[in-house]
Amino acid sequence: MKNKTYSNGEVTILWQADKCIHAGVCVKTLPQVYNPKARPWITPENASGKEIIAQVAKCPSGALSIVNE
Template identity: 75%
Template sequence: MDVREYSNGEVTILWKQQLCIHSGICVKTLPKVYNPKERPWIKPENASSKELIDQVAKCPSGALSIKE
């Protein structure tokens, strides 16, 4: 499975494209972090670590997770 990592230096977001159901919760919750029209589409430096952790916990498909 293809897993991409995006880090702000404190927290690393893992994204598994195959699991993504495109619910849009990430984009609606943190639009400064998640922008599917840009590359890279995840910019974790645009939010606090707490905001990232709270948002990733709301991902319904499990495509987004936090690297432990």
């Protein structure tokens, strides 16, 4: 699977699907941003950059990271 990026204009999230263990930490922490039933499943415009950075830091697999632009 390919890596995908999602941006809210403030921060960009990199999702590496092959690393994802589907722990659900992202969905539980920011359900307004992460919805696995929607396409795209990540909508970073629904949270602040600070909230997203804090949530991404909790990803247990490292599948989510912040891209430095």
